[in-house]
Amino acid sequence: MSVAVKRLIQHAAGCFGYQVVPVAAYAKASRALGLADASPSLLFQVDPVFQASYARGIAITGTPESGQVVCSKRESRFYNLLSIHRWVAGIPGWQVECGCWKGLSSFLLNEQAKRLKPSHDGAGFMIVDSFEGLSQPTAEDRVPRGPDPALHGEQYGAPAGTFCCPQDAVRQSLSDFPAIEYHQGWIPKVLSTLPERTYAFVHLDLDLHDPIRGAVEYFFPRLERGGVIVLDDYGSLAWPGAMKGVDDAAAALGQSLIPLSSGQALLVRR
Ligand SMILES: C[S@@+](CC[C@H](N)C(=O)[O-])C[C@H]1O[C@@H](n2cnc3c(N)ncnc32)[C@H](O)[C@@H]1O
Numbered sequence: 404m405s406v407a408v409k410r411l412i413q414h415a416a417g418c419f420g421y422q423v424v425p426v427a428a429y430a431k432a433s434r435a436l437g438l439a440d441a442s443p444s445l446l447f448q449v450d451p452v453f454q455a456s457y458a459r460g461i462a463i464t465g466t467p468e469s470g471q472v473v474c475s476k477r478e479s480r481f482y483n484l485l486s487i488h489r490w491v492a493g494i495p496g497w498q499v500e501c502g503c504w505k506g507l508s509s510f511l512l513n514e515q516a517k518r519l520k521p522s523h524d525g526a527g528f529m530i531v532d533s534f535e536g537l538s539q540p541t542a543e544d545r546v547p548r549g550p551d552p553a554l555h556g557e558q559y560g561a562p563a564g565t566f567c568c569p570q571d572a573v574r575q576s577l578s579d580f581p582a583i584e585y586h587q588g589w590i591p592k593v594l595s596t597l598p599e600r601t602y603a604f605v606h607l608d609l610d611l612h613d614p615i616r617g618a619v620e621y622f623f624p625r626l627e628r629g630g631v632i633v634l635d636d637y638g639s640l641a642w643p644g645a646m647k648g649v650d651d652a653a654a655a656l657g658q659s660l661i662p663l664s665s666g667q668a669l670l671v672r673r
Contacts, residue, residue, distance in 0.1 A: 447482035460511050464507045465505055466505045480667055481508060483667055484511070487604075487633055488515055491629065497600050499528070502532060502607065502635070504568055506576040508608060513577065524581060534569055536568075537563050537564060538589055545557040594618065602626050604631060605618075607622075607632060608635035609635075611642070614648075619649055623652070630671075631670065637660075
């Protein structure tokens, strides 16, 4: 195949938000990073654009790939996140992530925005976080320590302060997107200080009942028609307050949601 034809294919793929990566190079890189599954059976496991971006995001943000604080099905959740993010492309309004930790999901979203529009520099995307980790869990966030809570007691998924990463470190990791807007503070309180605007895409990855409920109640009425809130922790057994927070807010708003097998759920403004 001539260089000109290769360039043409690269260009055409770029126009549709895809990047052409040589199969051998991708396989080698993903094996080296321990990303290759022995027997991949689902598209996200072999999607070269997704896998390459995920590997870059892990490396750039320094997000750990395993360990107690890393939840299951993370790759499939991020794949869903990006699919939904592509679906809202073209809907006017801001995009926001509440709960960024080291910036991995924000990186993936902004890198995809750049694939869709090469001039993307982060403009129109905002991050809201304490940059001091989780807030204090409440009674709704308690999980049983064993089969009988009366006997085994209850505990929190993680203590306040878990997932702490200073704003400067996140800015550094996301320096390819200098126009991202950062808002530091405790959710829900900080939400009342945000500029009044409408949203096309909202990613809530906050783990706990109170901030999730407050964020759904704040952002849903500000969604554009066709806009989506992606709730990362909805079906997570480690974070029972997330489901309750979303259900409480959805009931107050008279909305129903779409739960996914990954643990995520979607709220769509119709
Ligand atoms: C699970 S981490 C987010 C993971 C991230 N989306 C990623 O891609 O790795 C949870 C984040 O929520 C933030 N957070 C939790 N409770 C908060 C609250 N009440 N106000 C502001 N930020 C909060 C934490 O600081 C942390 O950054």
